[in-house]
Amino acid sequence: xGKLVAMSEIPQSYEFAKxxxxxxxxxxxxxxxxxxxxxxRGETFVVDTPPPTVSGSLHIGHVFSYTHAxxxxxxxxxxxxxxxxxxxxxxxxxxxxxxxxNVLGLRPNARLAYDPHWQPRRDKPADAPLEDVSxxxxxxxxxxxxxxxxxxxxxxxxxxxxxxDWSQLYRTIAAHPQRVAQLxxxxxxxxxxxxxxxxxxMWDVDDQTAVAQAETEDREQPxxxxxxxxxxxSGGELVISTxxxxxxxxxxxxxxxxxxxxxxxxxxxxxxxxxxxxxxxxRPSPHADPEKGxxxxxxxxxxxxxxxxxxxxxxxxxxxxxxxxxxxxxxxFDREPFQSANPAEAARSWRELEGKTVKQARxxxxxxxxxxxxxxxxxxxxxxxxxxxxxxxxxxxxxPTRQWFVRLLVHRDALLEQGRKVSWHPAHMRxxxxxxxxxxxxxxxxxxxxxxxxPFPVWYRLDAKGEPDHERPIFARPxxxxxxxxxxxxxxxxxxxRGVPNGFAGDADVMDTWATSSLSPQIMSHWTLxxxxxxxxxxxxxxPQAHEIIxxxxxxxxxxxxxxxxxxxxKNIVISGWILDPNRKKMSKSKGNVTTPASLLEQHSADAVRxxxxxxxxxxxxxxxxxxxxxxxxxxxxxxxxxxxALLQLERAGATPASHPxxxxxxxxxxxxxxxxxxxxxxxxxxxxxxxxxAALQATExxxxxxxxxxxxxxxxxxxxxxxxxxxxxxLATLQLALRVFLRLxxxxxxxxxxxxxxxxxAESAGGRSIHVGPWPSAEEFAGIxxxxxxxxxxxxxxxxxxxRGAKTSAKxxxxxxxxxxxxxxxxxxxxxxxxxxxDVLAAGVVDTSACSLASxxxxxxxxxxxxxxxxxxxxx
RNA sequence: GGGCGGAUAGCUCAGCGGUAGAGCGGCGCCUUUACACGGCGCGGGCCGGGGGUUCGAAUCCCUCUCCGCCCACCA
Numbered sequence: 001x002g003k004l005v006a007m008s009e010i011p012q013s014y015e016f017a018k019x020x021x022x023x024x025x026x027x028x029x030x031x032x033x034x035x036x037x038x039x040x041r042g043e044t045f046v047v048d049t050p051p052p053t054v055s056g057s058l059h060i061g062h063v064f065s066y067t068h069a070x071x072x073x074x075x076x077x078x079x080x081x082x083x084x085x086x087x088x089x090x091x092x093x094x095x096x097x098x099x100x101x102n103v104l105g106l107r108p109n110a111r112l113a114y115d116p117h118w119q120p121r122r123d124k125p126a127d128a129p130l131e132d133v134s135x136x137x138x139x140x141x142x143x144x145x146x147x148x149x150x151x152x153x154x155x156x157x158x159x160x161x162x163x164x165d166w167s168q169l170y171r172t173i174a175a176h177p178q179r180v181a182q183l184x185x186x187x188x189x190x191x192x193x194x195x196x197x198x199x200x201x202m203w204d205v206d207d208q209t210a211v212a213q214a215e216t217e218d219r220e221q222p223x224x225x226x227x228x229x230x231x232x233x234s235g236g237e238l239v240i241s242t243x244x245x246x247x248x249x250x251x252x253x254x255x256x257x258x259x260x261x262x263x264x265x266x267x268x269x270x271x272x273x274x275x276x277x278x279x280x281x282x283r284p285s286p287h288a289d290p291e292k293g294x295x296x297x298x299x300x301x302x303x304x305x306x307x308x309x310x311x312x313x314x315x316x317x318x319x320x321x322x323x324x325x326x327x328x329x330x331x332x333f334d335r336e337p338f339q340s341a342n343p344a345e346a347a348r349s350w351r352e353l354e355g356k357t358v359k360q361a362r363x364x365x366x367x368x369x370x371x372x373x374x375x376x377x378x379x380x381x382x383x384x385x386x387x388x389x390x391x392x393x394x395x396x397x398x399x400p401t402r403q404w405f406v407r408l409l410v411h412r413d414a415l416l417e418q419g420r421k422v423s424w425h426p427a428h429m430r431x432x433x434x435x436x437x438x439x440x441x442x443x444x445x446x447x448x449x450x451x452x453x454x455p456f457p458v459w460y461r462l463d464a465k466g467e468p469d470h471e472r473p474i475f476a477r478p479x480x481x482x483x484x485x486x487x488x489x490x491x492x493x494x495x496x497x498r499g500v501p502n503g504f505a506g507d508a509d510v511m512d513t514w515a516t517s518s519l520s521p522q523i524m525s526h527w528t529l530x531x532x533x534x535x536x537x538x539x540x541x542x543x544p545q546a547h548e549i550i551x552x553x554x555x556x557x558x559x560x561x562x563x564x565x566x567x568x569x570x571k572n573i574v575i576s577g578w579i580l581d582p583n584r585k586k587m588s589k590s591k592g593n594v595t596t597p598a599s600l601l602e603q604h605s606a607d608a609v610r611x612x613x614x615x616x617x618x619x620x621x622x623x624x625x626x627x628x629x630x631x632x633x634x635x636x637x638x639x640x641x642x643x644x645x646a647l648l649q650l651e652r653a654g655a656t657p658a659s660h661p662x663x664x665x666x667x668x669x670x671x672x673x674x675x676x677x678x679x680x681x682x683x684x685x686x687x688x689x690x691x692x693x694x695a696a697l698q699a700t701e702x703x704x705x706x707x708x709x710x711x712x713x714x715x716x717x718x719x720x721x722x723x724x725x726x727x728x729x730x731x732l733a734t735l736q737l738a739l740r741v742f743l744r745l746x747x748x749x750x751x752x753x754x755x756x757x758x759x760x761x762x763a764e765s766a767g768g769r770s771i772h773v774g775p776w777p778s779a780e781e782f783a784g785i786x787x788x789x790x791x792x793x794x795x796x797x798x799x800x801x802x803x804x805r806g807a808k809t810s811a812k813x814x815x816x817x818x819x820x821x822x823x824x825x826x827x828x829x830x831x832x833x834x835x836x837x838x839x840d841v842l843a844a845g846v847v848d849t850s851a852c853s854l855a856s857x858x859x860x861x862x863x864x865x866x867x868x869x870x871x872x873x874x875x876x877x
Numbered sequence: 878g879g880g881c882g883g884a885u886a887g888c889u890c891a892g893c894g895g896u897a898g899a900g901c902g903g904c905g906c907c908u909u910u911a912c913a914c915g916g917c918g919c920g921g922g923c924c925g926g927g928g929g930u931u932c933g934a935a936u937c938c939c940u941c942u943c944c945g946c947c948c949a950c951c952a
Contacts, residue, residue, distance in 0.1 A: 218948090218949080218951075221951095223951090225952085240952080241952065242952060243951080243952065244952080255952090287950065287952090288952080289952080292952070293952060294952095296952090297952040298952075299952085300952095303951090303952070304950060304951055304952075305950045305951085306950040306951085306952075307950085307952085308950090309950075384951055384952095385949090385951050386951065387950095387951070426882095428881060428882070429881085429882095431880065431881055431882095431947090432880085432881070432946090432947055432948085434880090435879085435880055435881080435947065435948055436947080436948070438880095438948090439879095439947095439948055439949065441949095441950085547946080547947085548946085548947085550947085551947080551948085578945095578946090580945085615889095615890080615891095616890090617890095617891090619882085620882090620883090620890090621882085621883085621945075621946080622889080622890080623888090623889065623890095624889095625888080625889050625890090625901090627888080627889070627900080627901050627902085628889070628890090628900085628901085630901085630914090631900065631901075633914070634914065634915095636914095637912070637914050637915095638911090638912070638914090638915090640911090640912080641911045641912035641914095641915090642911060642912075643911085644911055644912085645911030645912080646911080647911095648911075649911095694891090695891090698891070698899085701899095702899080708911090708912090709916085709917090712911080802917095802918095805916095805917055805918080806917080806918065808906095808907085808917080808918095809905090809906060809907075809917045809918045809919090810905095810906085810918070810919090811906095812905090812906055812907075813906090813907080814907055814908085814909065815907065815909060815916075815917065816907095816909055817907095861896095862896075
C-alpha cells in the first residue's frame with residue numbers, strides 16, 4: 001500500500017464482482033471502519049443500527065434502508081468523525097422459534113427433560129410431524145439455526161459494502177445483550193416502573209403467549225350478529241345482539257347506554273342468560289351505543305377490551321371459558337363464579353361446547369340457542385375488525401394470567417415530549433410516533449410464555465403447599481447476570497430446592513424480544529457496565545429504521561432511555577421508505593424469486609445496488625425498478641473510464657497533487673469550471689449534513705456527467721499538448737482536482753469503484769489510505785484559484801460546443817467532421833467570455849480558427865448566442 | 878371514524894412562488910484514439926379535478942376524487 005502506482009498498473013478493465021470482493025477484504029484487513037475508543041465524544045458519530053430479525057432471509061427492502069444509513073455514516077467518517085457503526089442480529093423471540101420450527105420440524109415441549117445427546121435431524125420429509133423436544137434442546141437448536149442464518153446475513157452485508165465495525169458485532173441472544181436486558185429489567189423494578197400483575201391479557205392461542213398492544217393488528221373478518229333473548233327478573237325479556245354467542249356462559253352483566261330511554265326501567269334489575277341460567281345485573285354504561293344492534297349488550301369475560309374495562313370498573317366476577325389453547329375449558333355451574341339458577345341444564349349445555357375451539361363452539365351454540373328458542377331470527381352476517389397478533393392466524397383472546405408489565409400510561413406526556421426532542425427525518429414521521437403514544441391503552445406487557453429469549457432474572461418462593469409467592473420475588477444480583485432462573489437457583493438456595501414446598505421456582509417466561517432490541521444503544525454503549533464507554537456512545541447521533549416499526553422499535557427505545565436515564569436515545573432518527581412492487585404493494589419476501597439481494601448484487605454489482613438505494617429520499621416509498629441499478633452500473637463504469645482517462649494524462653505529464661496544485665488553475669475555462677465544482681461541494685455537503693444523501697448524489701451525478709460530456713471533451717486538446725505550458729498545467733491541475741472531488745463525493749454511494757480509482761494514484765498522496773477515511777472535499781482545496789474571475793466562460797463554451805455537435809448530428813456526420821464556417825452572435829460580455837476559451841472550443845469541434853467569427857447580435861431565445869454552422873464538404877482526412 | 882403521505886412525460890422519480898426537468902423506454906444518427914457496459918440529437922406533459930391568494934402557482938390556501946400507510950373498545 002502507499003506505493004506510487006505506475007501507469008501500467010492502471011487496469012484496462014474493471015471486473016465489478018472480483019474488485020468488490022477484494023475491496024471488502026482489504027477494508028477489513030486495514031480496519032478502515034473501526035471505531036476508535038480513544039477519541040473523545042465530540043469527534044464521534046454514533047449510529048444505532050437496527051439488528052435485523054433473524055427469522056428468514058434479508059430482502060431488497062432491508063438492502064434499501066441499510067444502505068441509507070451507510071451512506072450517512074460514510075459521509076461523517078470522511079468528514080473526520082470517529083464513526084461508531086455497529087451491527088447486531090436480533091436472534092431471539094417468536095419469529096426465531098417459528099423459523100426453527102419450520103427448518104428443523106421441532107416443537108418445544110415443557111414436559112420433556114433435557115437430552116444432552118440429542119441432535120437435530122435435517123433429513124426429515126416435508127410432511128413429517130413436528131418432533132417434540134425439551135425447551136433446553138429447543139433453545140440449543142435455535143442457536144444452531146440462527147448461527148447459520150447470521151453467517152448468510154453477514155456475507156450479504158459485507159458484499160453490499162456496509163461499513164460496519166464488525167468487531168462490535170452482537171447477537172441479542174448472546175451473554176452481553178442478555179446481561180444488559182436483565183440489568184434493564186432490574187433497574188425498572190427498582191424504580192417501580194416494572195411490575196407483575198395477574199390480569200386479563202391479550203393472548204395468542206396458537207403460540208400460547210401473552211402479546212403487547214404494539215404487536216396486534218386489526219383484520220377485517222366475517223362475523224354475524226346473533227340476537228339472543230334474556231328473561232328479566234322483573235318480568236318480560238330483552239334482546240341483546242352479540243357476535244360472540246359462544247361466550248354466553250361468560251356473561252357477567254348486561255349494559256345499555258345510561259340515556260337510552262328504552263332500558264331506563266331495567267337498570268338495577270337482573271337478567272337471566274339462556275342455556276346457562278346465570279343471573280346477571282343490568283347496568284348503564286356509556287360504552288353502549290344505542291344505534292348499534294338492539295342498543296343493549298352483554299358483557300363477557302372477555303370478548304373485547306371494553307368488556308375488560310367494564311368488568312374491572314364494576315368488580316364483576318371472572319368467568320373464564322376459554323383455555324390457553326383456545327379451547328373451551330371444563331367449568332362447573334353449581335358454584336361461583338359460574339353459579340347457575342339451573343346448574344344441571346347449564347352443565348348439559350356446556351357439555352356440548354367443552355373442548356371445542358372458539359369457532360366450533362360458536363357453530364354449536366347457535367344450534368343450541370335455536371333449539372332453546374333463545375335465538376331471535378337468524379344470525380345477520382357482517383364484516384368487522386377483529387384483533388390479531390400480527391403474526392397470528394386466530395383472533396386474540398383475553399386470558400387472565402400473571403405477566404410482567406412496564407409502565408407506559410403514566411408517562412404518556414413525557415414520552416411525547418421525548419419524541420419532540422428527537423429530530424425526525426423526514427419531519428412528518430414524528431406524527432406517527434405521537435399518534436401511537438396518544439393511542440396507548442395499556443402498559444407494556446413484556447413477558448412471553450415462550451422459550452428462546454432473555455429470561456427474567458427472578459425466582460419465587462414456594463410456600464408449604466408448594467404455591468409460589470408472587471408478592472415477594474427474589475431478584476438476581478446484578479453481578480450474577482446473565483442468569484437463567486430456569487436452570488440456576490437463586491442466591492441462598494440449592495438446586496435441590498427447585499419446585500419443592502418451601503423451596504423456589506424460577507420465572508418460566510422470557511422477555512418480549514423488543515425488551516432487548518429497545519436497548520440497542522445501551523448494548524453498544526455497555527450501559528452500567530462501562531460508564532466511560534457509555535459516556536462516549538450514548539445518546540447516539542442517528543437511528544435509522546423503517547416506518548412500520550416506529551410504534552415498536554423507535555417507541556420502546558425512547559421508553560427505555562427515558563425510564564432509565566431520563567434521556568433521549570438518539571439525536572436524530574432517519575426513516576426509510578418501503579420498496580413497493582410494480583402494483584405499489586409492499587414488496588414481500590414471498591416475491592423473492594429471482595430478485596434476491598444476492599442475485600441483484602451479482603448481476604448489477606454492489607455499487608449499482610447502492611446507487612439504486614441512494615437515489616431514493618428518506619421516507620419515500622419507491623416502486624422497485626431494476627433499471628435504476630443498470631444506471632448505477634453505467635455510472636460506476638463511467639467513473640472507471642473517465643478516471644483512467646484523466647489519470648493517464650496526468651501520468652504522461654508526471655503530474656501529482658504536489659506538482660499540479662489547485663493554484664496552477666488559471667485558464668478562464670478551468671477557473672470557471674472550478675468555481676462550479678466548489679459550488680457543487682458546498683451543495684453536496686449541505687445535503688449530507690441534512691441527511692439528504694439523495695440530493696447530494698443527484699447533484700454530484702449531474703455535475704459529473706456534465707464534466708464527462710463537456711469539460712473533458714473541450715479541454716482534451718489542451719491537456720494533450722506535447723510541450724508543457726501554463727495552459728496545459730492549468731488543464732491537468734483542473735482534471736486532477738475534479739477527479740479527486742468527484743471520487744470523494746461519490747464515495748459514500750459507490751464505495752468500491754471510488755476506492756479503486758482513488759487507489760490508482762491518489763491514495764499514495766494520502767498516505768496509502770482508503771478514500772473512505774477522507775478527508776471530505778472542502779472549500780480550502782480551492783485556495784489559490786482566482787475564482788473571482790469566473791465569468792461564465794464554461795457555460796459559453798458548452799453552448800457553442802452543443803451547437804456544433806447538433807449541426808453535425810442533424811447532418812448525419814461524425815463528430816470529428818470539420819466545420820467550414822462558424823458564426824457566433826451574442827452580447828459583448830458573453831462574446832468576451834467565449835473569446836477567452838475559444839481555442840479549446842474550436843479544437844474540440846474541429847473548427848479552424850480562420851473559419852470562425854464572433855459578432856455582436858441578438859442571441860437565440862433562452863440562450864447566450866445565436867450560431868451559424870456550416871460543415872465542410874469533405875472530412876478532410 | 879381520526880392522523881400522515883402521495884397524485885408531474887409511456888415508466889421510475891426530481892423540482893416545491895418566477896419561462897415545465899432527469900434517467901430509462903421510443904425515434905433518428907455517429908465505429909469518436911477514456912468509455913459501443915459508449916456518444917450526439919429529436920420528439921413526448923391542461924404538473925389528478927375545481928375554486929382561491931398573487932403581477933405571476935406544479936409550487937401557497939380551501940375543496941373534491943383516487944392511491945398508500947398508521948391508528949381506533951371490534952357488542
